[in-house]
Amino acid sequence: MTQIAAAERGYRRCLRCYPRSFRREHEMEILTVLIATTEENQRQASRQECLALLRGALAIRLRPRIAHSDWARLAAVKLMYLGAAVELLVGITVMATMTNLRSRVVATNPTYSSGQWHAEVTSTLRPLVVSAVIATAFCLWMAWANGRRHRWARIAFVFFFAITTYSLLNGLVNGSATYARADLAAGSLLWLIQLSAVVLLFHNSGRTLSRPGPAAVGSRST
Amino acid sequence: MAKRTMQEATFLILTALAARSQHGYGIITDVEEISAGRVRLRAGTLYSALDRLRVDGLITLDHEEIVDGRLRRYYSLTPDGSQQLAAEADRIRSNATIAFSRLGVASGTA
Numbered sequence: 001m002t003q004i005a006a007a008e009r010g011y012r013r014c015l016r017c018y019p020r021s022f023r024r025e026h027e028m029e030i031l032t033v034l035i036a037t038t039e040e041n042q043r044q045a046s047r048q049e050c051l052a053l054l055r056g057a058l059a060i061r062l063r064p065r066i067a068h069s070d071w072a073r074l075a076a077v078k079l080m081y082l083g084a085a086v087e088l089l090v091g092i093t094v095m096a097t098m099t100n101l102r103s104r105v106v107a108t109n110p111t112y113s114s115g116q117w118h119a120e121v122t123s124t125l126r127p128l129v130v131s132a133v134i135a136t137a138f139c140l141w142m143a144w145a146n147g148r149r150h151r152w153a154r155i156a157f158v159f160f161f162a163i164t165t166y167s168l169l170n171g172l173v174n175g176s177a178t179y180a181r182a183d184l185a186a187g188s189l190l191w192l193i194q195l196s197a198v199v200l201l202f203h204n205s206g207r208t209l210s211r212p213g214p215a216a217v218g219s220r221s222t
Numbered sequence: 223m224a225k226r227t228m229q230e231a232t233f234l235i236l237t238a239l240a241a242r243s244q245h246g247y248g249i250i251t252d253v254e255e256i257s258a259g260r261v262r263l264r265a266g267t268l269y270s271a272l273d274r275l276r277v278d279g280l281i282t283l284d285h286e287e288i289v290d291g292r293l294r295r296y297y298s299l300t301p302d303g304s305q306q307l308a309a310e311a312d313r314i315r316s317n318a319t320i321a322f323s324r325l326g327v328a329s330g331t332a
Binding site for chain 1: 247273295
């Protein structure tokens, strides 16, 4: 009995990785199954069961809680993840090409001083990297929140899209100094991804199925 | 839009629930029996799958009971779940029939 109790303690520790709302609803039930599968002479929690619990906890925490039939909302969430990946790629590219950029600027303009370069880094490049990192985090948060069907998340993403649109238009209106060809291409791609996500978020299938169906009764959003 | 192919574990869980409602441990033992011991579901895998199937509206919580001080929750198929299981079984049967006919053997005797 004490051996089973030791195994149960191990499983309880793994179950702590699940969201609180899921634990409240399923912890006792899962423990019942785990104890039923525990051998009499088993001294501790099974490693395979613990690994499966940890994988399950990760899936429950990250997986969108959207039915496959609600394809529009699911696609919108996937596009938000894609947007986050592109934002991150932009940030990494800017950081990785900073030295090359300086060499090219110096090659075309020998009088270019290190002070001017420092000013360029402080005023343009560093804010670009910081904004890419912030936008990546925000896109991930939006994907997670929209995957959990939080109503506010849809509005927040539209607001974010409005900022992206303003930033793109502002860049275009103020000339191509800021919006170099690669910069414009990345900005346009991000804008298109976000536009598609917004359209899909407000697509009919998303609206009719945004209310929890009978199968979701008892499952709380996490 | 093309329907996604069902994963084997999902197919087996739905099959286990096809005849009657079952609790977690019952599903695990039934899946092992249906698959002739080939598939042994872990509790973490099972409850992750059950959660997804509930979100998709394929299964629902039927009832719960306390046995020896332990909670047992029974799950059952929804009409949508039955429909999808039947469609998947039909797809598998159709593929198997073609495979057997091309192998030149009667179905189920290979």
